[in-house]
Amino acid sequence: MKKVLSITALVAAFAFTLSSCGCDDETKKQPVTPPAEDMMVPPAAEAISNTLTLSAHDEMKFDKTELKALAGKPITLTFAHIGTMDKNTMGHNFILLKKGTDIDDFVKKALTAKDNDYIPKSESDKIIAHTKLLPGGATDTIEFTVPEKGTYDFICSFPGHAATMRGKFIVE
Ligand SMILES: [Cu+2]
Incomplete structure (x- = not known):
């Protein structure tokens, strides 16, 4: 019996030596692939600010055709009309539409909503x-939240403006 035990002990000792060699190899490999690389992606996404500015002048154009914000967090948007013309001739607004809204149809209905800043109550x-x-x-600052990620349309609904005054609002 004693002989058997000592052989077992030898085998165990040998096995331990083998496995410890394997461990050494593992630790040597680790520095080659630093996990820090993966951490570079999230900070880039967080660079999006939910404090936005947008302007338009007397030509029918927004200064930006793309805005980005983060989903589920309050967004503060300040819209400025930096032109000099009056509201009845060259008024501007910013309207953010829900996904799937037909812009042409919306704008047609807006034509009949002059008393409500061209914002059709039916829509x-x-x-x-x-x-x-x-x-x-003039400027106007509004606060809102977009819960769902995606790409939305924004327009100015003053008659005729949406043809050129429109852009994409990207929520990430
Ligand atoms: Cu406009």
């Missing part, structure tokens, strides 16, 4: 957020 379920209709020199 209120298609609007995520909107500013007032501004004359030159």
Whole structure:
């Protein structure tokens, strides 16, 4: 019996030596692939700010055709009409539409909503957020939240403006 035990002990000792060799190899490999590389991606996404600015002048254009924000967090948007014309001739607003809204159809209905800053009450379920209709020199700041990630359309609904005053609102 004693002989058997000592052989077992030898085998165990040998096995231990083998496995410890394997461990050494593992530790030598680790520095080659540093896990830090993966951590570079999230900070880039967090660089998106939910404090946004947008402007438009007397030509029918927004200064940006793409805005980005983070989903589920309050967004503060300041829209400025940096032109000089009055609201009845060259008013501008910002309307953020829900996904799947037909812009042409929305704009047609907006034509009949002059008393409500060209924001058609019948289409209120298609609007995520909107500013007032501004004359030159005015600004309006609004706060809203977009819970779902995706790409949304924004427009100015003053008659004729949406043809050129439109852009993409990307929520990540
Ligand atoms: Cu406009």
